[in-house]
Amino acid sequence: MTKTRTLWGGRFKDSPDETFARFNNSFSFDKRLFAADMRASLAHLDGLYNAGVLTKRDASKIRTGLKTLLKQADFDGDFFDDSDAEDVHSFIESKLIQIIGDTGKRLHTGRSRNDQVATAFRLWLRDEIDEISALAAAVQTTLLDTADRHKKAVLPGYTHLQRAQPVLWAHWCLAYFEMFSRDRRRLGEARRAVNIMPLGSAALAGTSFPIDREAVAKELDFDGVSSNSLDAVSDRDFAVEFTSACSLVMVHLSRIAEDLILYCSNEFSFVTLSDSVSSGSSLMPQKKNPDALELIRGKAGRIFGHNAALLAMLKGLPLAYNKDMQEDKEAVFDTVDTVKICLQAAAMVLNNVYLNEKTTLAAATKGYLNATELADYLVKKGVPFRTAHDTVGQAVLFGLEHGKELHELSLDELRQFSDKIDLDVFDALDLKQTLASKNQTGGTSPERVYEALAAARKKIGK
Numbered sequence: 338m339t340k341t342r343t344l345w346g347g348r349f350k351d352s353p354d355e356t357f358a359r360f361n362n363s364f365s366f367d368k369r370l371f372a373a374d375m376r377a378s379l380a381h382l383d384g385l386y387n388a389g390v391l392t393k394r395d396a397s398k399i400r401t402g403l404k405t406l407l408k409q410a411d412f413d414g415d416f417f418d419d420s421d422a423e424d425v426h427s428f429i430e431s432k433l434i435q436i437i438g439d440t441g442k443r444l445h446t447g448r449s450r451n452d453q454v455a456t457a458f459r460l461w462l463r464d465e466i467d468e469i470s471a472l473a474a475a476v477q478t479t480l481l482d483t484a485d486r487h488k489k490a491v492l493p494g495y496t497h498l499q500r501a502q503p504v505l506w507a508h509w510c511l512a513y514f515e516m517f518s519r520d521r522r523r524l525g526e527a528r529r530a531v532n533i534m535p536l537g538s539a540a541l542a543g544t545s546f547p548i549d550r551e552a553v554a555k556e557l558d559f560d561g562v563s564s565n566s567l568d569a570v571s572d573r574d575f576a577v578e579f580t581s582a583c584s585l586v587m588v589h590l591s592r593i594a595e596d597l598i599l600y601c602s603n604e605f606s607f608v609t610l611s612d613s614v615s616s617g618s619s620l621m622p623q624k625k626n627p628d629a630l631e632l633i634r635g636k637a638g639r640i641f642g643h644n645a646a647l648l649a650m651l652k653g654l655p656l657a658y659n660k661d662m663q664e665d666k667e668a669v670f671d672t673v674d675t676v677k678i679c680l681q682a683a684a685m686v687l688n689n690v691y692l693n694e695k696t697t698l699a700a701a702t703k704g705y706l707n708a709t710e711l712a713d714y715l716v717k718k719g720v721p722f723r724t725a726h727d728t729v730g731q732a733v734l735f736g737l738e739h740g741k742e743l744h745e746l747s748l749d750e751l752r753q754f755s756d757k758i759d760l761d762v763f764d765a766l767d768l769k770q771t772l773a774s775k776n777q778t779g780g781t782s783p784e785r786v787y788e789a790l791a792a793a794r795k796k797i798g799k
Contacts, residue, residue: 364422367666371417371425373464374457375407378429378444380556381536384548385446395440402437426450426457447548449540451570451658456536458666460557462579465673466528472680473517473524473586477797479687480517484510484790489783491768492607492697493706502709503701503771506692508781509596511789516589518796523582530575534559538566541657571657573647576665580644583676587637590679594630597690601627607697611689629686633679640675643668705733707743707766710774714765718757728754 379400386396406429410416422428433441445453484507494504534557537543537550543566550562563569600607610627618624650664708729715725729743732754736743743751744766751758764770776782779789 358421358423361423361660362421363424363663363666364420364428366670367425368417368428369425369670370454370457370461370666371410371429372407373460374425374429374453375403377453377456377460377536377557379403380553381448381548382444383556384537384550384553385444385546387549387552388547390446390546390548391443395443398437398440399433399444402433402441405436406432424450424454426453447539447544447546448536449538449570451540452535452538452566455538455570455572456534456557458669459531459533459535459559459575462575462669462673463528463531466524466531466579469583469586469673469676469680470521470524470528472677472684473521474797476680476684476687477514477517477793479684480510480514481790481793481797483687483690487692487694488787488790490692490694490697491701491772492692493701493704494781500700500704500706503706503768504781505772505783505786506697507786507790511786511793513589513593514793516592517586520582520586520589523585524579527575527579527582529560530578532558532560533563533575534561535563535569535572538563538569541567541570567657571654571659571662573651573662573665576669577644577647577651579669580640580647580672583672584637584640584644586676587640587679590683591634591637593683594627594633597686598627598630598634605696605700607693607700609691609693610686611691614686614689629682633682636675636679640672643672702768703742705736705743707768707771708733710765710771711743711762713774714762715755715757720755720757725755 382391382396382399382403385391386393391399409432417428420428422431430441430445433444487506490506491503492506492509493500494502494509534550534554536553536557537548554560554562563572597608597610599605601610610625612625614627614629615625616628618626646668647665650661654661711732712722712725712729715728716722720728732743732746732751735750735754736746741750744763748758748760748762751762765774773782773784776785778785
């Protein structure tokens with residue numbers, strides 16, 4: 338085992354208790370920050386050299402050592418194994434000293450693990466946010482593809498899980514497209530919160546070395562530098578904002594999963610999932626279960642929990658850095674991993690969803706889904722809406738008692754409820770007209786929906 342010295346042992350006589358060391362160490366999970374920390378270290382090295390803190394020889398030697406470590410990490414599968422490092426930062430420093438000797442001890446000049454950790458964490462998370470946003474965009478593209486496969490299909494829209502009014506399947510797809518558009522906007526806002534550089538804040542009071550923080554930030558593609566060193570090393574708002582944004586991503590993934598779980602049940606039979614995204618039962622041979630969708634729905638709670646955990650961790654902390662903040666990593670790491678796999682699974686499922694158009698059409702023409710159209714028809718004939726609403730309610734009750742839909746009632750049967758009703762009522766109650774009448778911006782008329790699909794394609798660039 339490679340023995341790694343601690344970064345703080347000089348003031349201590351005894352070694353840490355073995356149990357405490359295991360409890361205190363974070364290397365098992367924060368080693369995934371290795372590449373980000375190395376990038377930040379190279380920029381910090383430039384800052385030290387440009388400030389005249391390091392000689393050209395020492396800076397060159399350290400740079401060579403860091404780049405050697407990067408190559409070793411890429412090609413040595415066992416690079417991170419068998420180490421008792423406290424965290425990834427002490428691991429890197431120890432490895433650097435092994436390669437170049439005592440010159441490696443100069444790299445940590447002017448910084449603390451407090452600003453080092455925060456900087457590496459932000460660099461890493463920034464890239465992950467970009468990946469998550471791209472995966473959300475892929476789900477949006479898949480939604481548009483799913484809409485185009487059944488562009489003219491109609492299904493019932495629901496309120497209170499009761500059939501309400503007919504809508505186009507593509508309109509349903511576009512509703513989720515809009516949700517993921519908002520998610521990507523929120524992820525962009527979270528990225529901007531992440532993209533502020535704390536490096537140069539040192540432990541809490543700032544550094545006494547004349548490092549050009551703005552130049553280092555520019556090298557690392559940060560938008561700017563932190564304004565207060567106390568705040569910079571103890572700020573994890575960006576982690577909360579990120580997990581909050583991801584919580585809403587998971588809300589929307591869970592909602593689309595719930596819809597499809599219902600729609601693929603025998604009670605609905607609106608959609609069929611391909612075998613590639615379904616599973617069976619170990620006991621019941623006939624079963625075909627939507628496990629991928631159920632897992633998406635179930636995993637949403639994990640992300641909500643991580644967001645709540647970060648808030649609870651931060652709420653009682655005094656300034657500045659406290660070890661409690663080590664708990665931010667696993668919460669954010671698991672959020673990243675879970676959201677990414679759920680987005681990938683959602684896109685996979687949507688690519689394997691097939692709409693049973695005859696079933697959805699039949700469902701959209703039963704259950705008095707054109708009742709609002711009859712009320713609107715009466716309003717256009719001069720009847721106050723509230724009166725029209727009551728009149729149509731009576732007609733629906735009559736239809737229920739006689740086993741007929743509104744459009745199946747005769748003209749005489751309809752006229753007993755209002756003398757304003759004439760033959761043109763059957764045009765108003767026709768499904769095509771019902772859809773076409775919803776022609777305002779955002780409505781479900783084919784004209785508006787096809788325009789929205791084209792606009793969405795343009796927006797997403799695919």
